[in-house]
Structure formats: C-alpha cells, structure tokens
Amino acid sequence: MEHIVIIGNGISGVTTARHIRKLSDKRITIVSAETDYFFSRTALMYIYMGHMKFEHTQPYENWFWEKNRIELKKGYVKTVETTSKTLHFANGDTLQYDKLVIATGSKPNKFGWPGQDLNGVMGMYHKQDLDNLEEHAPNNKVCKRAVIVGGGLIGIELAEMLNSRSIPVTFLVREDSFWNGVLPSGESEMINRHIKNHNIDLRLSTNLREIKADENGKVKSVIIEETGEEIECNVVGLTAGVSPNIDFIKDSEIETGRGVKVNRFLETNIKDVYAIGDCAEQHEAIGNRRPIEAVWYTGRMMGETLAQTLCGNRIEYKPGHWFNSAKFMDIEYQTYGWVFSERSKQDTEAHFHWRHKDDTKCITVAYNKDTNKFLGINTFGIRMRHDVFDRWLTEERDVDYVMNNLPEANFDPEFYSHYEAEILSAYNQKLQTA
C-alpha cells in the first residue's frame, strides 16, 4: 500500500490527509514536532485571552485520527533523503515514504536585531510561542510592559491579547500608518485610531534598534532607532511577518528559494515530493497573488487540490477569486477580489471609499477607472457574502452594478442597521462631483 507522509499538521497538511482518505485507502502519516493533534493556529490568541482552552482549538476530537486511519507521528524531521525516500528525525528515528508532502508552514521573521534571541523575545505563531508568552506575561505584575515590533495581522492580535490582561503595550510600526502596504489609507488610518482607542501606545514610522538584556539575559528594554529612546519592557513580540519554515530541507536535493519551489501542480523538482501551504513558493505568481501565500485559506485550497493529484487525478492549483479576512481588535475585516493600497496599486485602479461617522465601519471599492469594471472590495465592520462577491467577480460586473446591488451582499446579523442606502448616495454624489 502506498505510504503518503505529510510533514506538518496544520490546515494544509490535515486538509490533504482528510481528502486523500475520502478518495483512497492509502496509508497516511502526518508528522509534527509542534503538537500531538491538529489545532487552529488562528485561534491561539483566544487561549491566552481565556475565551477558549487549547482543546477547543482542535477541530477534530482525538478519536478522529484513528477512526480515519490517519497515523500521527510526533517528531522533528532533521533531514530528507530523497533518493532512498527516507526521513531522518532528530531523535534518530527514520520513516520511509512513497510520496512526501511538505506542509511545514512558516516561522516568524527576525531581521538580525541585537538581542532578538533573548529570554522574553518571541514571535506569535507556534504553540510554543503561546506557552512562552504565558510564562513571560502571565499578568501585568510580571510583565509591566510589552513592546511589539511589526505592524501586521499578528502584531495587532498580539496587542489585543496583551490588552486582555491589562498589560500596557507599545506597538512599533515601521510604516507611517498601520498595514498600509496592504490597506488603502482611509482604512489604515481608521485602524490607527481604533488601536489608540484601546489605550495601546501606537508608534508609527518607528523602528527597533536593539533589545537590551538585564543581568540574567532577560529582556529589559528596547531602543528606538529614530530617537534613541529606551522603553522598559519585559516582553518583546516580533511580528514583522513570517517566512517559510524549511531549514531542514536546505541540504536536500529539493529546490528551494525563499520557500520550497513548486510548479502549478504543487510538485517540487523531485518526483513524489510536493509542497503546500505557507512553505510553498510558486515559480511564477498566480495572477495578482504572491508567490508565497501565507494564508489559512490558500493552505486549505492547496490541500484540497493536492489530494486529487495524489489520488490519481492530477490537477493544477487554480485558486478562484481572492478573498481573505481578519479582525482588528473589535473591527472585522473581509476582502473579496483585489483592493490595493495607494503604494502598490496600478494607475488604472480607482477607489470609492465610504466611512461611517462612528469610525468603526468603512468600505473601499476598487474598480478600473477606464472600464468601470469592479475589481474588489474591502469591508470593515460590515459583514458581506462571499458567494455574492465571488459571483459578481466571475460575471465581471461593473462598479455601478455592485454599488446598486450592495444590499444583496449584506451578511450582518438580523436587525442590524443597514448602510447601503447611505453608501450608495455617497457614491452617487462622488460621481457627480468627479
């Protein structure tokens, strides 16, 4: 019986395993050094905040794996020998495979800051990071202040986590507005204000120079690059993005760039070795997507696709329309299609931006200013329907159609106030003055 070994028990690897099991009787083994069972990485924050316990972040009960004949092996893969199809583990174990799926995800970026490996410095990605945070920041007596370096999705989540335990937070953001490499300015600035409303000390256009240690090798303070200011703190969160977690294959024959290089079939240069999820890097980007997509949904979609290939129905990874979501403190964010920030958008992309006066809701609609074709929408504080936007993008609707039919896309709970009329009238007004 063919033996498929998957390294990594995150959403990519587990989705692959589940779909292979649906399609076949192959022997499946999932290897992980992080945890015994699959858990939802995006939910780690809720454990620290006390909304859930770790066990609640596990989407399947523990009996699920045996019932579905998915073998789980805990261990750290040190090297991959592709000629003999063998995995070598850190503890000396070996494991033979017929087909190998690399789904090892990411690791937090470190940019060579002095002191970046001190006690009390951590990313927020792995289960171990959470344990580490629990140790160094159990409450605001042990941790009198935390400094977060890097203004992205994980950074703001870490700020929310610490805030839930009343630990003062200083949030260093390199850009002049939060996440404005991705978000258009109207949205980015609204989030700036939202962060400050939670009593978080947000420092824009601010870089880290170094992290200083006390006599025990523990974090004592950070120094700001621009001003030389010293900020005392007990925890430093490094959240300046992630990169593929593939050090263990650097010495193998598998081709790597920043990630594991794969073609559209998610195949590497070595036969019977595949890579999916955060750690996979496309030779050429697909559409507007990045070559490395470190997103929950793309990991899942690659898993769905690869399972087909592994079970004899070789198909390309052809993701549909882009979508994503996040939550910034109390403001939910969804995006469908492509809305680029001022920094990265093309000249033909125009935006219509509407913001509610309470400063917690806004939308940005992107369209082609020559053809009026609808390109995408960012929505903050208003839930919208994935299937409706997916359909409109497929049908290549123009922006007028989308604006006039916005109520159809509303997904807010019943009895919520609706803003479509207000949005439409703002849109029409803008057309007249433009």
Added chain:
Amino acid sequence: MSNKLNHSMSLAKPDALDITTKQKIALIIGIAGLFILTLALLNTDFPNKGLFLSLSLGLISIGTIVYSREAYLTKQEGIKNDGQWFKSISSRGLWGWILGIILTGFYIVLYFFEELLGLGQGVDGANTGLISLFDPLSQLLSGRPASQWFVYGTLYTIAILAFGYKFILKYRHNKYQQLRTVSVMFFQLGFAFLIPEFMYSMNSSLPYYDLKNMWPLNYYNFEQYRVDSFINNGNIGMALLIFGVLSIFVISPFLTYKYGKRWYCSWVCGCGGLAETAGDSFRHLSSKKMSAWKLERWLIHTVLVFSVVMTTAVIYTYLGYDPDKYWLTREVFLISIGVFLTIVFAVIMIFKRQELGKDAKYGAIGYFVVIALLVAMHFTGTTDQVFFVKAGALKSAYGFYIGSIFSGVIGTGFYPILGSRAWCRFGCPMAGILGFQQRMFSKFRITTNGGQCISCGNCSNSCEMGIDVRHYAQKGENIVRSSCVGCGICSAVCPRGVLKLENDTMKGRINPTEVLLGNDVDLMELVNQK
C-alpha cells in the same frame, strides 16, 4: 503545557483579571440583598416585611446593575469573553462547584421541603421564614399570601431582569441579542409572573396559566382538575383551553416553520430566558463531544415519548366510555392520537426519508413504541389505571423525575457544571417537538459564509446547546440542527463574519460540500456534485 489547562481549585485568584473596586462594592451590595433573604430563610421575623423585601430585591438588582455597567461600559463595544475560562466560577473551578451546590440545594428544598422555606408554618397556617417575607408582594398582586412558587417566580423574574440587563450591556453592539433579551424579559415579567397573578385576582377559580408555557413543557396542562376548571369557567376558560390546544397543533408549528424554534426557545420561553441571562456566564461549559450528542438524542426523545404517553394516559383515564354523554370518549381519544401520530410518521417517511438517513430507523422505533404503548393502554386501561399502575402514579413519576429533578435540580442547579441549557438540550420535550419541526420543515438555518471559516472554534465553544458549529462552518455547510435554539451567539463571536441566522427558502437549506468556495471552479464542481 501551561495555559491553565488544569484549572486551579484555589480560592485566591490565579489570574490577572481582577475586578475593580467599584465591582467589589457592587458585589457587596448584591450579597447584602441575598443576606436579607438568608436571614429570612433562617426565620428572622422582619418587622416591616414589605420594606425588607423591597430592600433585598433592590440591593440584588442594584448590585448586578452596577457590576455590569462597570464591566462593560468602561470598555469598547465588542466581544467580551476575556478570561471566561480562567475565572473559577465560569470554568468549573471551586466557586463554580460551590454555586452549583447552593443552587442544587435550593431546588431540592423548593421542590421537596417547602416547609423549610416557611410555607404555612405559622399560626393558623400563616407563612413564616422566607415565604412570609414575600407575602406583602403577593398580597399586592393577587390578594393572597405567598407560596414557595411565588417566591421562586419572583426570584426567577428578578434574575432574568437583572442579568438580562447585564447581557444587553455585554452585547450592546448587537441588536439581535438586545431584542431577543428584551423579549425574554418581557415574557417573563408579563406572561409568567404578572398576568397569572392578575388573572387570579380577577377570577380565582381559573388555574394558574402562563399562556406562553405550552404542553408538553407545561406537562400538567390537560389534567382533569385544570380541564374541569377551564370548562367550568365559561368563555374565558374555554378560550384558554382552546388556546392551549391550538398552541401545540397550529401556532407553534407555524412559527417554527417561519422562524425556527428560536421564536420560542430563545425569545419567549422562561427556561430559555433564565439560561440566556443568568446562565450566560456558563454557556461555554456544555459538552461538544460526539458522545454527548448521542446521549442527547436518546435522552430527549425518551423524555418526549414519556411525556406523550403520560399525558395520553392521564387524559384517557378521566374520559368516559359513553359516546352519548360526550363525543370524546376514551376510545375516540386513543384512536385519534394513534391516527395523528401515524399521519405525521407517514408524511415524514414519504417526503423526508432522504434527509433522515440513518435516523429514520430510530424514528420508526420511536413511533412503534408509542403505538404499542397506546394499544397496551387500551387493553390495560380502567377508570384510574393504565399498564396496571395508576395513571396518577405515572404522572407523579413524570413530575418528580422530569418536571422537578431533571428540569430544576439538574437543569438549573448544574448551570456551573453542565452549562446553561442542560435541560433544554437533554430533557425538554417541547424542545424535542420544536426541534423535530425545525429539522424537517423550517425556513431557519445558520448560513455559512462561503469559505471564510478559519476553524478557530469560538462558535462551538460558545454554543450552549453543545452543537459543534465549527464542524459545519469549516465545511462551508449551513447549520440545520434540531437542537439549535437560535441564540445567535455563534454568529456574534465569529471573528471572521462567517455565520448568519436567517429564514430563507427550504430549498438548498442543507448543503454539504467537500471543496469550499474560493478554490478552482472545476474542482468544486468535480468534488461537490454527488
């Protein structure tokens, strides 16, 4: 492994989430109110009972209100579940167990040892103790002394009102939650508490009737003494009796078809009202395991069969034999019950066989058990006996095990251990019937928003009915479950805007998928077509 997997049982707070000074004062105020009740329970004879009762209930309410305002109004609007699994009281810690034991003890005394509360213990059968403290209020509302049920009803209403206020503040960004809570507060105060008292003062021969409390939750509604007094009270009585029957066969199926069982369970029902307000802090404690779901399905349907058979037996024994005296004889009654159940069973099997899948077998077993019991009833029935026991004994057994132990002692007493809806989930026969209607013929569902789920588990964690909501959401599948009471908290806590409660067409309501929206269109078609 830290993260407080094994909860500390220490009384000292193990976590960083301390309450503020203002909240401590509020707690003291509330406890002072409870202390007055405790003194009364210990037979302190208060001089001015009206004053002390007002003081007690007032302090409890003010304490809760001040505490809640400090907890929620000092923060931004949003989801407020920080530390719920750290706090001893809401994570089965020591305080949780202490509260559970106190509540359980209270219910046991209430149901079985009402004399300990002072019912009729004084001179000439006057009340003493706790019950006597409530006499002034009872006199005011209906002109009679209080009973243990009046005390219970008053405290129950105060709990729903005060904690309802807390809940509204907690969800002050969410209109659905606010309206739903105002609704349960209104129905408790008006329908369960005030109207029956006023009805009594207008016409004391009418039985206590909480209009919203329908059979089989109100399992005694068709007992002989009640039916007799309905019939003997002319038009009003007949109207109430007819309303009682209509609410089971017409009103509730219609509303459930339109809105799902939530119209009752989380908007109207008193048990649900308490669970949603006072029980809110314990909703996440319900078990989400598959094994708990299996137990639930056996238990709740067994209780339902028990309640149907018990009620049938009770009515059967007081009906006559002679069709000349009254058209509804016991024969006609038994046959019509059997015919009704057969029609329901046949319609389901003909039109909904596919949807039922493996459950069809269990449905058939249930149906034949009931029919067999009806036949047995016919052959063993005398004027007061069925199955060779007194129908009254059957009723008492039901009242004792289901009405008291299950719904009260376990259902509410175990809030801090089993979560807030153990009764609704495992025992309530009304929930069983409404759930069946919801699963089979309702426009209600929780829609999943395409491929947006990140499997975080907030929805499942906060489901008081123990539904593993994530199991459906992460497959892009709508949630159509008989047990869902439509409280809407899963939708509220979802960080990615994935869930929406809505009433839409029956078509495409149940939509299992394997590959989710957002992937290759060809792949989705290939895998999802079945």
